[in-house]
Amino acid sequence: MAQLEYNELETILYQKPEALEEHPFHFCPGCGHGIALRLVAEIIDELEIRERAICVASIGCSVNSYEYFNFDGLESAHGRAPAVATAIKRCHPHLIPFTYQGDGDLAAIGTAEIVHACARGENITTIFINNAIYGMTGGQMAPTTLTGMYSTSTPAGRKPSLAGYPIRVCEMLSTLEGTAYISRVALHSPAAVRKAKQAIKLAFRTQLAGLGMSLVEVLSPCPTNWRVEPVKALEWLAENMLPYYPLGEYKVIDAVAALKKEDHHA
Amino acid sequence: MHEEIAIGGFGGQGVLFLGRLLTEAAFREEREVVYMPSYGAEKRGGTVWCNVTISDERIGALFIARPTIAVAMNSASLTRFEQTTRSGGVLVVNQSLVPETVAREDISIVYIPANDLAAELGDSGGSNLVALGALLACRAVVSVSRINKIMEDMLTKNPERLEINKRSLNRGYSWTQQNTQAARQV
Amino acid sequence: MxxxxxxxxxxxxxxxxxxxxxxxxxxxxxxxxxxxxxxxxxxxxxxxxxxxxxxxxxxxxxxxxxxxxxxxxxxxxxxxxxxxxxxxxxxxxxxxxxxxxxxxxxxxxxxxxxxxxxxxxxxxxxxxxxxxxxxxxxxxxxxxxxxxxxxxxxxxxxxxxxxxxxxxxxxxxxxxxxxxxxxxxxxxxxxxxxxxxxxxxxxxxxxxxxxxxxxxxxxxxxxxxxxxxxxxxxEVRFESINLDDAALVIVAYGSAFRSAMTAMQMAREEGLKVGIFRPITLFPFPIKPLSDLSRKVKRFLVAEMSFGQLIEDVRLSLGADAQVELVNQFGGVPMSADEILEAIEKIMK
CATH class of the missing domain: 3.40.50.970 (Thiamin diphosphate (ThDP)-binding fold, Pyr/PP domains)
Known part of the structure; x- marks a missing residue:
């Protein structure tokens, strides 16, 4: 077997994005957060906006997401990230603030803030991680916990008679005039991850073009609180979450569709 | 000088406007002045109140408990001012809407048919300015010409309204001079 | 200008x-x-x-x-x-x-x-x-x-x-x-x-x-x-009025202080030696100025538009031998100068 020449090794095929810090993620094995954060970092590199990006973190497992990024970031109180991002964008239109929120944060305690950011058509971007559970606090019922699903606060499974129904965020928010791009993606397979990246990138491009509110819901595995092994968690997501939370684009205004076409031609 | 003026009447009678005119005039005459309106739900129905304190010294309380001058545009405000007007003070009563009289010897009382006088001038909404004329005839807390000047500044685009306002103010002033003891005491 | x-x-x-x-x-x-x-x-x-x-x-x-x-x-x-x-x-x-x-x-x-x-x-x-x-x-x-x-x-x-x-x-x-x-x-x-x-x-x-x-x-x-x-x-800020000869000091802020000003004037017309201490910073509270004052004056009247909140900070600031009384209004009703004067008279006469 011939030895590889040194210069043949020089082509870099894969490396840590500049927008990510050196230190490793602290998430549980099989968690989707690491993938989602990396996708955001890759996109920020590709769009060359690291010096303008602002990570508005939330509360939950996403609490110190700013620690992983190599650009400015801040904490926001539980659910309030869209309000914080609104102010940053209004005060500094050249900055690119995005919120990174979980389902408890966005769809329960922060429902008012996300709905009104969308209604106002704020030119910000939201990455919404939906893993159907409260992760950080120990697996309690989330607003997106599926009917019948076990959680530490629905020990007999979520019963609509007691706990109501899971909220479909994309469907709800896409009815609001101020939204420009709303899409639901998932992280259960390499192909799905590639599609997720395309959607998140389009969301950032929507903001860069000044077109209004963009939001990508990312269905993400939480093996620890689902109490399954990491690989099984991906299967569980596909079998249980996809039927209730169909993937796809829920809102694409014409100007965003034009952006997408541009991309396609390129 | 130090005067504490209380004005009361129905919403729509121009009570707050009367107070604002006095406040602006006192301000232009470089006095210390505080204007304190009643605010909130009573604006749309019941009795509206405002206080104007005019002084040569730093003014304390925002609210007037015992006015030196009171203007009662309706009966509800007369009920209050009948009690509270300070001894030696002036009470202007809008006789057009207030049938009651006041049994006090220690204050000067002007019963003026403010609505009727205004109506005679074709200014059905001018009862507040007629009452202001009466007040100024009794106590020159600010000058009549100052009030006229303020109205001129406010109504540059509406000379007709300005003329009507001036007439109502003057009517209240001259009527009070001609018809009451209170005015002659000044 | x-x-x-x-x-x-x-x-x-x-x-x-x-x-x-x-x-x-x-x-x-x-x-x-x-x-x-x-x-x-x-x-x-x-x-x-x-x-x-x-x-x-x-x-x-x-x-x-x-x-x-x-x-x-x-x-x-x-x-x-x-x-x-x-x-x-x-x-x-x-x-x-x-x-x-x-x-x-x-x-x-x-x-x-x-x-x-x-x-x-x-x-x-x-x-x-x-x-x-x-x-x-x-x-x-x-x-x-x-x-x-x-x-x-x-x-x-x-x-x-x-x-x-x-x-x-x-x-x-x-x-x-x-x-x-x-x-x-x-x-x-x-x-x-x-x-x-x-x-x-x-x-x-x-x-x-x-x-x-x-x-x-x-x-x-x-x-x-x-x-x-x-x-x-x-950052402690306060205003004091007529404290030189005061036998009683009113402590008040905001519009209650305004009424206290009038009450003080009325009291002085009656010959009652009243002064006012007005905290401008409610935090930091002027603890030391009040504490110093209590070496000279022993009678205080707190005038506030609440059940008795300011008075707690006043009591904590004053010496143990100070007499602290409360006159108050609450629930959206203004504090009148007359009410404060009445309280002054009750203490001093």
Whole structure:
């Protein structure tokens, strides 16, 4: 077997994005957060906006997401990230603030803030991680916990008679005039991850073009609180979450569709 | 000088406007002045109140408990001012809407048919300015010409309204001079 | 030389903020301070600045958080029930060492209460109000001029200490109209190298109030503690009137202080030697000046528009042998000069 020449090794095929810090993620094995954060970092590199990006973190497992990024970031109180991002964008239109929120944060305690950011058509971007559970606090019922699903606060499974129904965020928010791009993606397979990246990138491009509110819901595995092994968690997501939370684009205004076409031609 | 003026009447009678005119005039005459309106739900129905304190010294309380001058545009405000007007003070009563009289010897009382006088001038909404004329005839807390000047500044685009306002103010002033003891005491 | 003009207290707050270089205003309608929101909706766009009417008080304080974190002077204004809703956000601001101005034009309470002026939020404003160990600087204006001046001062102090600062008038002061001398706009704003403005040519900035491990959170909390010590040392403000010969001292702030002024004049006409001590900073409370005063004067009358909140700080400041009485109103009813005079007479005659 011939030895590889040194210069043949020089082509870099894969490396840590500049927008990510050196230190490793602290998430549980099989968690989707690491993938989602990396996708955001890759996109920020590709769009060359690291010096303008602002990570508005939330509360939950996403609490110190700013620690992983190599650009400015801040904490926001539980659910309030869209309000914080609104102010940053209004005060500094050249900055690119995005919120990174979980389902408890966005769809329960922060429902008012996300709905009104969308209604106002704020030119910000939201990455919404939906893993159907409260992760950080120990697996309690989330607003997106599926009917019948076990959680530490629905020990007999979520019963609509007691706990109501899971909220479909994309469907709800896409009815609001101020939204420009709303899409639901998932992280259960390499192909799905590639599609997720395309959607998140389009969301950032929507903001860069000044077109209004963009939001990508990312269905993400939480093996620890689902109490399954990491690989099984991906299967569980596909079998249980996809039927209730169909993937796809829920809102694409014409100007965003034009952006997408541009991309396609390129 | 130090005067504490209380004005009361129905919403729509121009009570707050009367107070604002006095406040602006006192301000232009470089006095210390505080204007304190009643605010909130009573604006749309019941009795509206405002206080104007005019002084040569730093003014304390925002609210007037015992006015030196009171203007009662309706009966509800007369009920209050009948009690509270300070001894030696002036009470202007809008006789057009207030049938009651006041049994006090220690204050000067002007019963003026403010609505009727205004109506005679074709200014059905001018009862507040007629009452202001009466007040100024009794106590020159600010000058009549100052009030006229303020109205001129406010109504540059509406000379007709300005003329009507001036007439109502003057009517209240001259009527009070001609018809009451209170005015002659000044 | 700036002109004098007639102005309502609420408008003076808005104009004071504009002169202080407030770049962003966020508010939610609540009586009796709506004039601030309405005035700002017109003036901020005129100045090319940011105005947002928010979906809630909670959103407003969190927008202040975003604006402050990104280096802008920012303000929100409200009245009592809305002030309760803002407490979460104020704790986060304090926890993250962010400068911001919050105005609470107090109304009658508790609960929904009423739209009259009151001072029932004294504890909430001066003792923290939200969760955790923090305090905010609290300024209590008593004239329309001070509504403007203290709003401007609040921005200075907030930036000086990187701490939220509260302006705490009552609803009556918001509605009162008095002559005001306009102030020169602040043109030189402090540099904020810590702000999140995009990591251009520098390491990234992070603004937070959080650590995974308590031990890692100690430096942040220790900084807050030290800062509060400096504020207690350097920022005490008060006004004293006729204390030289006073046999009784009224302690009052806000519109209760205004009534106390009149009551003092009336008492002196009766030959009663009354003075006034007026805390201007409710936090830091003027503990030492009051304590010094109690070596000379033994009788105090606290006049406040609450059940007896200010009186607790007065008692804690005075010597054990001081006699402290309370005269008060509450629930949106103004404190009249006559009531205070009556209380003076009861003590002194």
């Amino acid at each position: 700036f002109e004098k003009t007639l102005m309502a207290g609420n408008i003076a707050i808005a104009e004071g903020a504009i002169s202080a270089g407030c770049h962003a205003y966020f508010g939610y309608p609540i009586t009796p301070q709506n004039e601030i929101l309405e005035h700002m909706s017109k003036r901020m766009p005129e100045e090319g600045r940011v105005f947002v009417q928010t979906e809630s008080e909670i959103a407003a304080i969190n927008m202040v958080h975003g604006a402050a974190a990104s280096g802008c002077r920012a303000m929100t204004t409200t009245s009592s029930p809305g002030f309760s809703l803002k407490q979460e956000g104020i704790s986060y601001l304090a926890g993250a060492n962010l400068p911001a101005v919050i105005v609470n034009v107090m109304r009658g309470g508790p609960g929904l209460g009423n739209i009259g002026g009151a001072q029932g939020d004294y504890f909430q404003a001066t003792k923290g109000g939200g969760h955790g160990d923090y305090r905010v600087i609290v300024l209590a204006p008593a004239t329309v001029q001070e509504m403007m001046d203290f709003t401007m001062l609040a921005f200075e102090l907030a930036d000086k200490y990187r701490n939220p600062t509260i302006v705490l008038p009552d609803g009556f002061l918001g509605q009162a109209i008095e002559p005001v001398t306009m102030r020169a706009p602040v043109t030189k704003l402090p540099e904020k190298p810590w702000a999140i403005t995009g990591a251009v040519g520098r390491a990234k900035n992070i603004i937070n109030s959080f650590a995974m491990e308590p031990i890692n959170d100690q430096p942040r909390i220790e900084l807050i503690r030290q800062k509060l010590e400096r504020i207690r040392q350097d």
